[in-house]
Amino acid sequence: MCAGLVVVLVVTVAAGPTPGGLVLAGLLAGFAVARAVLRPAPVALAVRSRASDTAVLAALALAVGVLSAVIPTP
16 A cells, blocks of 8 residues: 555656546555455455445545546646
8 A cells, every 4th residue: 555655656756747646546446446355355445334435445536537637737
């Protein structure tokens, strides 16, 4: 999880906020899939029920992906 965030930071600094946001969206989508599939769930991903965690992570992935693609960058 922390390694993924470091990758997001490196991509954001190297390539800009749009690719960094898309990598973050992919990371969140991966977390949603991991929470939905893995039993028992990783401790860092198990906060509430499996369905609510998966829905929140998927919604965040979608929101971050759309916003990073739509919002203009300087």
